[in-house]
Amino acid sequence: MCSTPRSILVRCQIDETQKWHFVCPGSCWKSVSGGVEDARGLEDEHPHYRYGGMWKDRSADGPVSAKKPRKVKEKQKEEALNRSKSGIDSDQEETDKTS
Numbered sequence: 001m002c003s004t005p006r007s008i009l010v011r012c013q014i015d016e017t018q019k020w021h022f023v024c025p026g027s028c029w030k031s032v033s034g035g036v037e038d039a040r041g042l043e044d045e046h047p048h049y050r051y052g053g054m055w056k057d058r059s060a061d062g063p064v065s066a067k068k069p070r071k072v073k074e075k076q077k078e079e080a081l082n083r084s085k086s087g088i089d090s091d092q093e094e095t096d097k098t099s
């Protein structure tokens with residue numbers, strides 16, 4: 001609402017259009033919610049207000065999110081390796097017992 005860049009925003013509905021708006025958790029959010037998370041008891045003042053949670057601005061951690069896919073892939077690779085290793089180990093144990 002005030003166009004101030006924030007890393008954390010509150011998602012909420014503030015009017016009859018029921019569109020989700022992102023407002024900063026400061027004065028803007030207070031002006032639409034009355035400072036109460038779900039505007040309980042303030043239905044007369046904010047009849048259209050609906051709380052939609054705290055949201056993190058993705059642009060704030062752009063470089064971090066760019067690295068994420070690679071990290072996930074590496075982790076999955078490791079997990080797959082561990083799984084195949086343990087599978088081989090148990091097979092060997094079984095053959096050792098039978099022989």
Ligand SMILES: [Zn+2]
Nearest residue numbers: 001002024028
């Ligand atoms: Zn604001």
